[in-house]
Amino acid sequence: MKGCKHRPGLPQIYDEACRMAIPFHGHLGPYLVFGLKMGFLAREELKLESHFHVYVEAGSGRKTPFSCMADGLQISCGATLGKGNIRLAEIPEGSSVYAKVEGKEKALHIKLTKAALEFCRDINSWQEAEQAGEELGHWTFEKLFHWEECEKFWGVSK
Numbered sequence: 001m002k003g004c005k006h007r008p009g010l011p012q013i014y015d016e017a018c019r020m021a022i023p024f025h026g027h028l029g030p031y032l033v034f035g036l037k038m039g040f041l042a043r044e045e046l047k048l049e050s051h052f053h054v055y056v057e058a059g060s061g062r063k064t065p066f067s068c069m070a071d072g073l074q075i076s077c078g079a080t081l082g083k084g085n086i087r088l089a090e091i092p093e094g095s096s097v098y099a100k101v102e103g104k105e106k107a108l109h110i111k112l113t114k115a116a117l118e119f120c121r122d123i124n125s126w127q128e129a130e131q132a133g134e135e136l137g138h139w140t141f142e143k144l145f146h147w148e149e150c151e152k153f154w155g156v157s158k
Contacts, residue, residue: 017075018137025071028133030120031060034097034144035072038110041141042077042101045108051078055154056086059098065120065129066097073099085154102154109150116144 017036018028025032035058048054056079058070070088073079079086079101091097098111119136123129136144 021072021075024075025068027126027130029065029068029129030123030132030136031065031068031097032072033133033136034112034116035069035074035099036076037072037136037139037141037144038069038099039073039076039101041110041145041147042099042103042108045147046101046103046106048077048101048103051083053104054079054085055102057089057100057153058086059089059091059095059100061091061097062088065123066091069097069099073101077101100150100153102152107150107152107154108147110145110147113144113146 017040021032021036022028039056042048046054054077056073056077058067058073060066060069067088070086074081074086077086096112096117098109101108101110116136116139120132123132141147
C-alpha cells in the first residue's frame with residue numbers, strides 16, 4: 001500500500017499502524033501522519049504498554065485537514081471514541097494543532113514545529129496531501145515536533 005514502506009529507524013509497528021490507518025481514514029495525508037507519529041512519540045516517552053490507561057486530547061478542532069490528526073492518534077495510541085479516552089478540542093486562536101497524551105504516571109504536550117507547519121502550508125490537492133504524508137513519514141520526531149511534560153489533564157481518578 002502506498003505510503004507504508006519500511007522506514008529505517010522507526011519500529012516495524014509504524015508500518016503496521018500506517019497500513020491500518022489509511023483504510024480507516026481513507027487516504028494518507030500530513031495530519032494523519034502527524035497523529036500517528038505523535039502517538040508513537042507519546043508511547044515511547046510515556047512508556048505506554050497498553051491501549052488502556054491512556055487518555056488523549058487532540059487539539060485539532062473538527063475541521064479538516066486538522067481533524068485528520070485525531071484518526072492517526074486513535075490508531076497509534078489506541079485511544080478511541082468507543083472507549084471514551086479521546087476527545088477533540090478546538091485549536092486556540094493563533095495556535096496550531098497539538099496533542100496531549102496522558103499515561104498512568106505523567107502527561108505529554110506535543111505540538112508541530114515551524115518546519116512541519118510550513119511544509120503543509122501550500123497543499124492544494126489530494127495528490128499533494130498524499131505526497132506530503134509520504135514525505136513526512138520519513139521525518140524524525142525532532143524535526144516534526146516540540147514536546148514537553150505537562151500537567152495531567154484528563155481528571156480520571158486512579
